[in-house]
Amino acid sequence: xxxxxxxxxxxxxxxxxxxxxxxxxxxxxxxxxxxxxxxxxxxxxxxxxxxxxxxxxxxxxxxxxxxxxxxxxxxxxxxxxxxxxxxxxxxxxxxxxxxxxxxxxxxxxxxxxxxxxxxxxxxxxxxxxxxxxxxxxxxxxxxxxxxxxxxxxxxxxxxxxxxxxxxxxxxxxxxxxxxxxxxxxxxxxxxxxxxxxxxxxxxxxxxxxxxxxxxxxxxxxxxxxxxxxxxxxxxxxxxxxxxxxxxxxxxxxxxxxxxxxxxxxxxxxxxxxxxxxxxxxxxxxxxxxxxxxxxxxxxxxxxxxxxxxxxxxxxxxxxxxxxxxxxxxxxxxxxxxxxxxxxxxxxxxxxxxxxxxxxxxxxxxxxxxxxxxxxxxxxxxxxxxxxxxxxxxxxxxxxxxxxxxxxxxx
Amino acid sequence: xxxxxxxxxxxxxxxxxxxxxxxxxxxxxxxxxxxxxxxxxxxxxxxxxxxxxxxxxxxxxxxxxxxxxxxxxxxxxxxxxxxxxxxxxxxxxxxxxxxxxxxxxxxxxxxxxxxxxxxxxxxxxxxxxxxxxxxxxxxxxxxxxxxxxxxxxxxxxxxxxxxxxxxxxxxxxxxxxxxxxxxxxxxxxxxxxxxxxxxxxxxxxxxx
Amino acid sequence: xxxxxxxxxxxxxxxxxxxxxxxxxxxxxxxxxxxxxxxxxxxxxxxxxxxxxxxxxxxxxxxxxxxxxxxxxxxxxxxxxxxxxxxxxxxxxxxxxxxxxxxxxxxxxxxxxxxxxxxxxxxxxxxxxxxxxxxxxxxxxxxxxxxxxxxxxxxxxxxxxxxxxxxxxxxxxxxxxxxxxxxxxxxxxxxxxxxxxxxxxxxxxx
Numbered sequence: 172x173x174x175x176x177x178x179x180x181x182x183x184x185x186x187x188x189x190x191x192x193x194x195x196x197x198x199x200x201x202x203x204x205x206x207x208x209x210x211x212x213x214x215x216x217x218x219x220x221x222x223x224x225x226x227x228x229x230x231x232x233x234x235x236x237x238x239x240x241x242x243x244x245x246x247x248x249x250x251x252x253x254x255x256x257x258x259x260x261x262x263x264x265x266x267x268x269x270x271x272x273x274x275x276x277x278x279x280x281x282x283x284x285x286x287x288x289x290x291x292x293x294x295x296x297x298x299x300x301x302x303x304x305x306x307x308x309x310x311x312x313x314x315x316x317x318x319x320x321x322x323x324x325x326x327x328x329x330x331x332x333x334x335x336x337x338x339x340x341x342x343x344x345x346x347x348x349x350x351x352x353x354x355x356x357x358x359x360x361x362x363x364x365x366x367x368x369x370x371x372x373x374x375x376x377x378x379x380x381x382x383x384x385x386x387x388x389x390x391x392x393x394x395x396x397x398x399x400x401x402x403x404x405x406x407x408x409x410x411x412x413x414x415x416x417x418x419x420x421x422x423x424x425x426x427x428x429x430x431x432x433x434x435x436x437x438x439x440x441x442x443x444x445x446x447x448x449x450x451x452x453x454x455x456x457x458x459x460x461x462x463x464x465x466x467x468x469x470x471x472x473x474x475x476x477x478x479x480x481x482x483x484x485x486x487x488x489x490x491x492x493x494x495x496x497x498x499x500x501x502x503x504x505x506x507x508x509x510x511x512x513x514x515x516x517x518x519x520x521x522x523x524x525x526x527x528x529x530x531x532x533x534x535x536x537x538x539x540x541x542x543x544x545x546x547x548x549x550x551x552x553x554x555x556x557x558x559x560x561x562x563x564x565x566x567x568x569x570x571x572x573x574x575x576x577x578x579x580x581x
Numbered sequence: 582x583x584x585x586x587x588x589x590x591x592x593x594x595x596x597x598x599x600x601x602x603x604x605x606x607x608x609x610x611x612x613x614x615x616x617x618x619x620x621x622x623x624x625x626x627x628x629x630x631x632x633x634x635x636x637x638x639x640x641x642x643x644x645x646x647x648x649x650x651x652x653x654x655x656x657x658x659x660x661x662x663x664x665x666x667x668x669x670x671x672x673x674x675x676x677x678x679x680x681x682x683x684x685x686x687x688x689x690x691x692x693x694x695x696x697x698x699x700x701x702x703x704x705x706x707x708x709x710x711x712x713x714x715x716x717x718x719x720x721x722x723x724x725x726x727x728x729x730x731x732x733x734x735x736x737x738x739x740x741x742x743x744x745x746x747x748x749x750x751x752x753x754x755x756x757x758x759x760x761x762x763x764x765x766x767x768x769x770x771x772x773x774x775x776x777x778x779x780x781x782x783x784x785x786x787x788x789x
Numbered sequence: 790x791x792x793x794x795x796x797x798x799x800x801x802x803x804x805x806x807x808x809x810x811x812x813x814x815x816x817x818x819x820x821x822x823x824x825x826x827x828x829x830x831x832x833x834x835x836x837x838x839x840x841x842x843x844x845x846x847x848x849x850x851x852x853x854x855x856x857x858x859x860x861x862x863x864x865x866x867x868x869x870x871x872x873x874x875x876x877x878x879x880x881x882x883x884x885x886x887x888x889x890x891x892x893x894x895x896x897x898x899x900x901x902x903x904x905x906x907x908x909x910x911x912x913x914x915x916x917x918x919x920x921x922x923x924x925x926x927x928x929x930x931x932x933x934x935x936x937x938x939x940x941x942x943x944x945x946x947x948x949x950x951x952x953x954x955x956x957x958x959x960x961x962x963x964x965x966x967x968x969x970x971x972x973x974x975x976x977x978x979x980x981x982x983x984x985x986x987x988x989x990x991x992x993x994x995x
Binding site for chain 1: 633654667669672675679701704705725727
């Protein structure tokens with residue numbers, strides 16, 4: 172059966188075929204423009220009635236060649252593109268990239284900057300989980316949760332805006348620390364947020380966690396066994412929901428996560444409900460981490476390295492001394508040249524393990540800029556989870572993997 | 582250098598009657614007000630701008646004040662296509678098909694730098710401006726635009742809707758310019774006209 | 790597809806060793822190598838090339854023909870237990886003399902180790918490497934992406950087709966160094982006589 176649309180291009184719509192006495196088959200196309208696919212994800216489902224027999228996610232509808240752009244631009248120019256990869260948690264992307272370049276150059280930012288990076292990274296994690304919860308609940312049917320989550324997210328956007336000027340695509344992390352001072356009143360703003368958020372989160376849990384509709388739509392759906400989770404390379408809440416205790420912050424600590432006391436929540440069954448509980452607990456732990464960081468951060472001290480070739484010179488010395496003006500000019504126009512070599516650095520992004528693999532040949536432009544994004548890998552498990560699930564469960568499964576298509580397609 | 586002489590143009594004429602009747606102008610006002618204050622958006626949200634669009638629809642910025650809270654994900658029931666985010670070439674036919682599926686009257690808001698001009702992604706994968714695929718009414722700059730910016734764009738669109746006249750017969754025609762009409766300028770002429778600054782249509786000019 | 794594999798929790802195989810603290814002093818070159826590098830050399834003498842340690846990460850160059858056996862041994866051997874595949878990617882150098890390298894990032898959760906394997910494909914040789922899909926399911930999309938971006942074919946991959954670009958993208962493989970940033974084709978306003986369109990072929994006007 173074909174239908175003429177618009178200019179006469181025929182479209183094949185799959186007919187239901189009878190394969191045998193009891194089995195039928197129909198191919199249904201979901202997306203790329205669809206309210207529940209969290210972006211432009213296309214899923215080709217093969218259905219037997221309401222039951223999915225095969226599922227083929229087709230990605231690439233948001234591919235924009237970020238890795239190719241990284242090969243033609245300098246290290247300092249690449250940070251804005253990392254924002255747009257996973258746009259709901261932009262500071263985390265910046266952080267992963269900057270930590271990788273710092274590892275490649277062999278420098279480390281001062282203590283105060285490291286603490287503020289942790290605070291901003293954890294705020295980004297909370298922001299990302301709020302978008303996840305809002306859209307996941309919206310897809311399953313709890314429409315009001317999305318409005319509540321975005322209301323909380325606005326507080327975090329205000330904090331980002333006070334810190335760096337932008338709400339969403341923040342571009343806030345820089346080589347060697349932060350070039351601009353921490354604005355007045357920012358620690359108090361973060362503390363205020365941490366004071367109100369737990370009660371709001373308790374509201375969400377009161378609505379959802381014991382709700383019979385929520386339980387029936389998420390319990391027992393999309394079970395991933397631990398062995399399959401490791402084989403499919405899952406990270407983040409997808410892996411921890413199946414009980415594997417792998418969190419990059421604990422396994423290969425970066426920044427000062429080894430000085431902070433926090434727990435890693437684990438699930439037991441590996442279904443959608445467990446991943447929901449894991450992410451809710453991660454939000455609580457993030458608030459805990461932020462408060463500890465605010466207590467431990469030195470209230471004054473340098474925010475950026477000053478004498479390193481890899482770090483942009485400080486603003487005041489640039490405008491007053493000749494050497495720093497020259498260094499600034501060369502740093503901006505020509506770029507800094509890291510040593511030859513390659514490095515892979517992973518951080519615990521809200522979606523999982525975000526890894527950057529940079530190959531440097533000693534020039535200011537990277538040879539190879541590879542972003543190993545967690546969603547790209549996590550999305551591979553969708554056919555495994557959807558096998559035998561109902562069509563309505565596919566929506567819950569896409570939400571539980573927590574994908575952001577900018578990060579999947581890069 | 583100098584500009585090429587302009588090709589003979591065939592002007593699209595709009596001849597309203599010298600004085601429209603009072604009833605016709607009131608009818609215009611009613612119809613346009615009804616359309617402008619209940620534009621149902623079709624959020625073709627791809628990327629970061631889609632998150633800002635969702636924030637605009639959320640409680641702090643509240644797009645429901647404009648009558649636009651009913652997101653229509655089916656293009657058949659939508660009035661305005663808000664293309665929020667970058668459109669790679671793989672997605673371009675999808676956008677075109679969605680636009681063709683929307684019934685008239687329809688408008689388009691190109692939200693963000695990537696939808697308006699390709700944004701910061703000037704490479705092999707991204708369409709350098711959706712106005713090469715679909716006709717756009719309002720461009721909202723920003724990367725991503727603040728919710729206030731998007732609302733300003735929506736208000737501009739509302740002004741545009743309110744200025745429409747039912748007596749304008751050509752308003753709802755989607756024309757592809759006939760190459761013989763002179764409205765069409767071939768790409769080589771566009772390049773000549775825009776030397777030496779180049780233009781976003783001619784992509785491979787820098788050899789990168 | 791799940792066999793009797795029992796997942797071992799991180800660090801479980803080396804419980805006396807606490808989780809590594811944030812490393813502050815790593816040598817740029819010639820630091821302590823991953824013990825798996827020596828174990829590989831002992832087990833697969835001929836197929837192992839040189840070993841490099843840069844910023845504390847060990848890279849082992851291996852022979853492409855034996856890659857599948859090497860990776861399977863790393864996965865199954867109880868003293869190695871590389872149960873997690875982080876990434877598969879490729880690096881092409883601008884210098885036309887240097888070979889194209891295909892890179893595997895492996896992680897051992899029980900032993901808290903990280904290893905990078907590289908296979909070098911000289912210029913002019915066919916871009917063919919074995920697939921590790923039978924060992925790690927996550928290799929599926931990694932290998933499809935390498936095929937899409939570089940043109941490297943992976944033998945015995947079940948479903949090797951383009952993933953990030955359209956299926957009928959016929960301009961080549963974008964991450965190759967000879968592929969220009971902005972692509973080859975002019976891009977066109979739909980409906981007009983002009984160079985070949987880059988829009989998906991179904992929309993071409995007849």
